[in-house]
Amino acid sequence: MPNKTFFWFFLPTGLAMILFIGLPIISTGIQSFYAQHDQVVKEVKKCDPFGCTVSIVVDQEKTSKIREEKPLGKFNGFGTYVDRNHLAIEEIGKFWNETNTFGEFVDQVTNLPFYKALIFTLTYCLFVTPNVLLLGFIIALSLNAVTRRIRGPLIFGTILPMIVTPLVGSLVLFWMIDAEGIIGANLQMLMDDPYLSLKSSKTLTWITIIIYGIWHHSPFAFVVFYAALQTVPQEPVEAAIIDGASRWQRVRHIVLPHIYPVVTFVALISLMDNFRVFEPIIGFSAEGSAQSLSWLIYDNLVNEEVILFGSAAATSMMTIVGIAILLAPVLIRTWKEFRTAR
Amino acid sequence: MRETNMKKILISLLLLLFGTSAYADCNIKSGSINILANDFPALRTFVETAKGCKGSADFKVTHSSEHNKIAVPALTANPSEFSARIAANSSIVPLMNQDLIRPLDDLVKKYGKGIQDSQLITIDGKIMAVAFMANTQHLYYREDVLKELGIAVPKTYEEVVAASEKIRASGKMQYPYAAAYKAGWNLAEEFVNMYIGHGGEFFKAGTAQPNINNAKGVATLNMLKKLAGLSNPDYLTHDSEAIKVEWESGNVALMTLWASRSGTLLDDDGDAKITAATKLTGPATVAGGNIPAATLWWDGFTLAKNRSDADAEATFRALAHAAANKKMVADAADQAVWLIEGFKPGPKSIGVIEAVKMKAKPYPMLPQMGLMHGALGSEIVEFLQGKESAEQALKDVEAAYMSKAKEQGFL
Numbered sequence: 165m166p167n168k169t170f171f172w173f174f175l176p177t178g179l180a181m182i183l184f185i186g187l188p189i190i191s192t193g194i195q196s197f198y199a200q201h202d203q204v205v206k207e208v209k210k211c212d213p214f215g216c217t218v219s220i221v222v223d224q225e226k227t228s229k230i231r232e233e234k235p236l237g238k239f240n241g242f243g244t245y246v247d248r249n250h251l252a253i254e255e256i257g258k259f260w261n262e263t264n265t266f267g268e269f270v271d272q273v274t275n276l277p278f279y280k281a282l283i284f285t286l287t288y289c290l291f292v293t294p295n296v297l298l299l300g301f302i303i304a305l306s307l308n309a310v311t312r313r314i315r316g317p318l319i320f321g322t323i324l325p326m327i328v329t330p331l332v333g334s335l336v337l338f339w340m341i342d343a344e345g346i347i348g349a350n351l352q353m354l355m356d357d358p359y360l361s362l363k364s365s366k367t368l369t370w371i372t373i374i375i376y377g378i379w380h381h382s383p384f385a386f387v388v389f390y391a392a393l394q395t396v397p398q399e400p401v402e403a404a405i406i407d408g409a410s411r412w413q414r415v416r417h418i419v420l421p422h423i424y425p426v427v428t429f430v431a432l433i434s435l436m437d438n439f440r441v442f443e444p445i446i447g448f449s450a451e452g453s454a455q456s457l458s459w460l461i462y463d464n465l466v467n468e469e470v471i472l473f474g475s476a477a478a479t480s481m482m483t484i485v486g487i488a489i490l491l492a493p494v495l496i497r498t499w500k501e502f503r504t505a506r
Numbered sequence: 507m508r509e510t511n512m513k514k515i516l517i518s519l520l521l522l523l524f525g526t527s528a529y530a531d532c533n534i535k536s537g538s539i540n541i542l543a544n545d546f547p548a549l550r551t552f553v554e555t556a557k558g559c560k561g562s563a564d565f566k567v568t569h570s571s572e573h574n575k576i577a578v579p580a581l582t583a584n585p586s587e588f589s590a591r592i593a594a595n596s597s598i599v600p601l602m603n604q605d606l607i608r609p610l611d612d613l614v615k616k617y618g619k620g621i622q623d624s625q626l627i628t629i630d631g632k633i634m635a636v637a638f639m640a641n642t643q644h645l646y647y648r649e650d651v652l653k654e655l656g657i658a659v660p661k662t663y664e665e666v667v668a669a670s671e672k673i674r675a676s677g678k679m680q681y682p683y684a685a686a687y688k689a690g691w692n693l694a695e696e697f698v699n700m701y702i703g704h705g706g707e708f709f710k711a712g713t714a715q716p717n718i719n720n721a722k723g724v725a726t727l728n729m730l731k732k733l734a735g736l737s738n739p740d741y742l743t744h745d746s747e748a749i750k751v752e753w754e755s756g757n758v759a760l761m762t763l764w765a766s767r768s769g770t771l772l773d774d775d776g777d778a779k780i781t782a783a784t785k786l787t788g789p790a791t792v793a794g795g796n797i798p799a800a801t802l803w804w805d806g807f808t809l810a811k812n813r814s815d816a817d818a819e820a821t822f823r824a825l826a827h828a829a830a831n832k833k834m835v836a837d838a839a840d841q842a843v844w845l846i847e848g849f850k851p852g853p854k855s856i857g858v859i860e861a862v863k864m865k866a867k868p869y870p871m872l873p874q875m876g877l878m879h880g881a882l883g884s885e886i887v888e889f890l891q892g893k894e895s896a897e898q899a900l901k902d903v904e905a906a907y908m909s910k911a912k913e914q915g916f917l
Contacts, residue, residue: 199912199913200913200915203873203914203916206630208629209628209631210628210630210871211627211628212595212627212637212868212871213624213625213627213637213640213804213845214640214802214862215868219872220872221630222605222873224605238915240913247909247913248905248906248908248909249909249910255905275888275894275898277884277906342740343739343740358680359739361738361739363739364742364891366891449688449689449743450743451884452742452887452891453887455884463880469597469599469600469879470600470603470876470877470880471578472910472914474913
């Protein structure tokens with residue numbers, strides 16, 4: 165396609181992207197550098213049905229004057245980024261000096277909210293993404309091999325986990341693993357441990373969420389791989405059969421190289437999706453044991469009675485940076501291949 | 507004979523015609539009313555009563571258990587989405603901090619007939635809300651189970667622990683105790699109650715500096731952990747609704763739960779035997795203290811600042827009608843502890859009345875309390891899971907709070 169045609173094709177999408185994605189990100193970025201003004205409080209008498217007390221309130225007259233002058237708040241630079249609830253630079257330095265062993269240091273650091281969330285998010289990505297790719301590929305290969313007559317219903321059944329809304333899917337599993345649910349109760353019997361609870365143990369909660377993630381995301385990989393498998397040329401496959409290549413050898417040397425670009429694509433999309441893991445944490449009520457970066461943003465925006473815009477914005481920006489770092493190797497590789505192909 | 511009949515018919519016709527305007531003083535002619543409220547039976551009754559006198563005003567209501575998440579953004583908009591918000595001691599604070607609600611003095615003077623002085627929430631001499639019901643968390647117990655095992659009704663949390671251990675040892679129930687320990691707001695609320703029961707103060711006097719990393723804080727955490735050990739192992743995922751279900755399934759014999767939930771707990775749904783044996787008592791004390799390990803709450807209505815005066819007036823008239831309604835209080839005496847004139851407390855109000863008698867403290871109405879509550883909800887989880895010491899957990903709470911308070915300009 166000539167560049168000019170491409171430009172006109174892309175223009176509406178590009179404009180929409182700038183308007184709905186680009187500008188909000190810039191605005192979030194600006195927000196992350198600001199904190200609230202210093203609160204002016206005053207002592208007042210408060211009376212309610214239970215009696216009167218002397219207590220403090222925010223002095224609205226003085227506060228509104230300051231707010232009018234500088235509506236964005238107090239410039240804080242990277243203050244929010246490095247505070248204890250985010251990168252915690254100062255605290256980490258302190259831990260490094262105070263702790264004796266490296267293990268102790270790691271314990272202290274992973275106790276900080278941002279790093280706790282980062283570790284869960286990365287663990288989730290690292291376990292879910294490869295398994296989704298593998299499982300999706302195996303299902304696609306197997307379905308490609310069954311007779312055409314039953315393929316339709318089978319495909320429908322396979323993509324069902326993707327059709328089910330994530331929140332509903334996780335809720336169903338949440339009830340099944342309840343101590344009195346079908347999975348939970350049977351596990352207790354199997355393990356002969358009446359105190360076993362999938363929800364109270366951190367490790368088991370993580371495993372549950374990861375299994376749920378694989379279950380939910382595999383159909384996407386499957387659909388893309390299945391479509392790609394339809395384009396594998398038959399001649400080389402037949403030639404390989406005549407040459408006596410085993411099924412594994414055919415997959416390894418003909419099918420995989422052919423669909424390789426698609427694998428990269430699925431890996432990229434999965435990584436991006438998984439890095440933003442959020443719904444299962446809500447669905448499984450797992451806030452106690454598992455927090456992700458997206459959950460931290462949610463927490464800052466809605467769980468507090470006071471909305472922490474600065475904190476939420478800072479975590480959002482760091483999530484974007486995180487995704488960029490994760491995707492960098494794949495993107496660089498694709499770019500290099502693109503250059504050599506030209 | 508004939509004449510008297512005609513008279514009767516005429517009178518009944520007249521009554522039919524003007525019957526609706528029997529609420530004469532709330533014949534509202536214009537304006538639009540839109541209310542945001544939490545979702546439990548008493549609030550539904552209250553809002554329905556207000557609707558009864560809406561006149562020709564436009565009337566809308568949103569009942570949601572997620573009301574806290576909507577309130578500040580919805581009231582910040584100008585004009586605000588809602589003309590009124592049913593708030594409580596804790597949820598009025600963010601509205602005050604952001605200057606989102608209007609003083610009600612003139613409206614109370616003009617239309618507040620029947621509202622008692624004790625219902626008025628005044629801050630710095632200005633009426634900011636009108637309360638209509640009180641709430642607290644207190645103990646519920648299964649009379650049959652306690653009687654069978656010869657256990658006296660517990661008055662302190664130490665006795666609750668002993669009783670629960672006895673019930674567990676008897677083999678009757680594995681997890682005899684329940685409270686809403688869901689990580690987040692609920693768990694933090696339990697800490698707040700227990701810490702107040704220990705006589706703790708959340709902040710250093712006159713400042714926003716945290717003050718929970720002390721012996722009282724450690725004792726609070728240890729008590730919470732003991733109780734958690736006697737609860738269903740999934741306790742970190744259980745909110746008020748979930749423990750209500752546990753209770754109705756007969757898995758629990760002692761429970762700390764909101765007074766406002768007693769209505770649905772004692773209704774005709776569910777096992778009649780369990781319902782009959784469910785008894786209410788006051789909140790427990792802890793560590794030899796005299797004040798209960800519980801906080802008193804009021805629910806009341808506030809009016810949005812960013813809304814026209816006409817809407818505010820219409821909304822106030824409708825809600826004031828409900829907040830001074832003796833008939834509603836008599837009809838729904840079971841649903842709540844009403845602060846409205848004419849309320850006669852029934853057996854379901856024991857918890858709140860005992861709490862008031864025992865001089866329970868109200869939930870602290872401080873501008874920075876929400877941040878402390880938020881920090882508690884996430885940072886004490888690891889202690890309960892046994893991954894962290896009490897001192898470390900409290901240190902984490904203070905550190906998390908300090909960062910948030912700095913960002914919000916309180917420190």
